[in-house]
Amino acid sequence: MAAAGATLSMVTVFFEAEIGLLKLQARSLVRYHAPGEFERIVVIDNTHRGVSRRTQERLLRQFGPWRDRVRFVRPQDLTDLPTLPGWVGQQVLKLIVHREIDTSHFLVLDAKNHWIQPTDRSTFLAEDGRARGASHTYRGHALEQRVADVLRYVGVDPQEWLDHFMVTHTPVVVSRDVCADLVSDVERRSGLPFAQEFARAGLLEFPLYAGWIIARDGSLDAEIDGSTVRSTTIWPSRTPRGIAEDLAALDHLDSPFLGIHRKALAKATLTSSRSFARLWAVRGLWSSTTAGLWFIVRFKGAYLRTMTVRRVRTRLAARRRTAVTAPTGRARSGDPS
Known part of the structure; x- marks a missing residue:
């Protein structure tokens, strides 16, 4: 204590x-x-x-x-x-x-x-x-x-x-x-x-x-x-085989935390998704493997929408900066010449 x-x-x-x-x-x-x-x-x-x-x-x-x-x-x-x-x-x-x-x-x-x-x-x-x-x-x-x-x-x-x-x-x-x-x-x-x-x-x-x-x-x-x-972390570069090995090793590790990077979950294969969902069900975080899979489906949809909006926002901001800094007297990108 x-x-x-x-x-x-x-x-x-x-x-x-x-x-x-x-x-x-x-x-x-x-x-x-x-x-x-x-x-x-x-x-x-x-x-x-x-x-x-x-x-x-x-x-x-x-x-x-x-x-x-x-x-x-x-x-x-x-x-x-x-x-x-x-x-x-x-x-x-x-x-x-x-x-x-x-x-x-x-x-x-x-x-x-x-x-x-x-x-x-x-x-x-x-x-x-x-x-x-x-x-x-x-x-x-x-x-x-x-x-x-x-x-x-x-x-x-x-x-x-x-x-x-x-x-x-x-x-x-x-x-x-x-x-x-x-x-x-x-x-x-x-x-x-x-x-x-x-x-x-x-x-x-x-x-x-x-x-x-x-x-x-x-x-x-x-x-x-x-x-x-201790925390085992699943990074986006991890392969499906590597993910399966990491999750299997949790049974032998004194690891109170699991970290799953958002990109790793967003691109998870069906096999990896099932592995995550089974683990969550066994650990009592979702009521069943199916419930965990539905969580991943919803997460992937929200992630795609969020990153699409983010890319659009970034491009618009870049265009505004380009327009503000364009030399006087020269046509700016998108302006009629």
Whole structure:
């Protein structure tokens, strides 16, 4: 059991294409996490216009007994977010959200993460009050250079840490006070708002968090206990055979979370879809394999509509920028010459 002074909230972030995944996450929370052990649940609505009250109510119903602890926030409730790629903006939000947290720690999830076995507060906080969290090597990792750059940014020699450094994928447990001090320090040193400096310097949220602690303390030991909050993640590049192997391995892993990337679910074959649906039925997240398959069908339809709208919006924005910057006296694209 975690130390009496350590308290815990939960933060999750989603955009339009992930509403279905957020629904699944909420259902899994109700089934598998000990009631009442998150003092607050902050849901960051990173959609273009914000979800409707009707959609919020539908999602709140999925949170069941947790619904009174759930608060939806928009990015502008947290910070002035410049125009950033969605992935970068969501990283900023995961750290700046400390402003909405009044517990000592918070669990950060992506919409892709959902519970598949029971957890309680001790899953995320050690007996001495430190956050659970493990490290692994970044030698040969796809993010090796990015992580090294972040470490240099905070004044840490990457060669001393790339062999054993904090994980970069959710779920991650972070300290509210560390996030607050980190954001303040970055703004003070750079002279820029945190979001602007984060984008300018090409930072990554969890490497920045861990690197800043190392720069301050010389190690991660004061904040992170070294144990794993395990999650198996299905990425879009995974083949159907690989997906089947990953799901079969869950029976032998102490993995309370499964992460299914939205693109992986959107392009899942019928075989993979059945594998997901069977797993959810066995774990009690849907009443049957058929119910899980219908969830995937609805998810795929919503995903296609959302990404189509997003592509159209991006193209229109690009055309408007081109029209504004076109040289005076020359015909602009689409104008009669």
